[in-house]
Amino acid sequence: GAVVSQHPSRVICKSGTSVKIECRSLDFQATTMFWYRQFPKQSLMLMATSNEGSKATYEQGVEKDKFLINHASLTLSTLTVTSAHPEDSSFYICSARDDVAGGVDGTDTQYFGPGTRLTVL
Amino acid sequence: GQNIDQPTEMTATEGAIVQINCTYQTSGFNGLFWYQQHAGEAPTFLSYNVLDGLEEKGRFSSFLSRSKGYSYLLLKELQMKDSASYLCAVYTDSWGKLQFGAGTQVVVTP
Numbered sequence: 001g002a003v004v005s006q007h008p009s010r011v012i013c014k015s016g017t018s019v020k021i022e023c024r025s026l027d028f029q030a031t032t033m034f035w036y037r038q039f040p041k042q043s044l045m046l047m048a049t050s051n052e053g054s055k056a057t058y059e060q061g062v063e064k065d066k067f068l069i070n071h072a073s074l075t076l077s078t079l080t081v082t083s084a085h086p087e088d089s090s091f092y093i094c095s096a097r098d099d100v101a102g103g104v105d106g107t108d109t110q111y112f113g114p115g116t117r118l119t120v121l
Numbered sequence: 122g123q124n125i126d127q128p129t130e131m132t133a134t135e136g137a138i139v140q141i142n143c144t145y146q147t148s149g150f151n152g153l154f155w156y157q158q159h160a161g162e163a164p165t166f167l168s169y170n171v172l173d174g175l176e177e178k179g180r181f182s183s184f185l186s187r188s189k190g191y192s193y194l195l196l197k198e199l200q201m202k203d204s205a206s207y208l209c210a211v212y213t214d215s216w217g218k219l220q221f222g223a224g225t226q227v228v229v230t231p
Binding site: 034042044045046091093095097109110112114115117 | 166221
């Protein structure tokens with residue numbers, strides 16, 4: 001089946017530092033990837049749509065200068081949280097959409113990475 | 122705006138059946154997904170409906186009525202491992218943008 005990896009799985013950093021999170025589609029190509037944020041006991045909130053070879057599209061209220069997204073290849077997107085603060089502590093999850101119509105399992109589904117737990121002290 | 126509603130929590134006993142309802146009002150509709158999410162983990166795909174009707178997949182079934190903006194996920198023969206959050210999500214455009222409901226926490230008791 002389709003696999004999406006994220007690295008790191010967990011990161012703890014000091015306030016003011018930048019953190020980079022990688023999202024990779026391992027066995028399929030993904031022109032489009034998505035970044036979500038999830039706070040405890042809440043649902044996933046879409047932050048931005050990452051498109052290979054072009055600028056990301058950010059959802060309303062998400063600061064593009066704070067959350068830098070780079071989609072350099074068909075299998076890799078990165079999210080950099082710049083100058084992280086404690087309120088940025090959250091579970092960050094990426095998903096990738098299979099470029100092949102129907103996807104691996106015959107549906108037009110997105111495949112989620114395992115998530116990255118960010119804690120900013 | 123986008124509005125996707127589902128109950129916050131449901132409790133059922135092992136072996137029973139539980140139905141999780143989801144109603145949606147979105148600016149676009151290109152399909153509806155159900156995902157299962159255990160605490161601290163990423164969502165895993167359960168089902169996808171784009172046409173009206175029932176989709177059955179083992180112990181899980183999902184129903185969609187586009188005219189009513191309504192879907193449900195039916196979990197049969199509940200097992201303890203089914204205790205998780207179940208997320209209803211709508212594809213709101215053709216590029217794959219998903220809007221999620223807040224999730225329904227299902228608690229399975231012995």
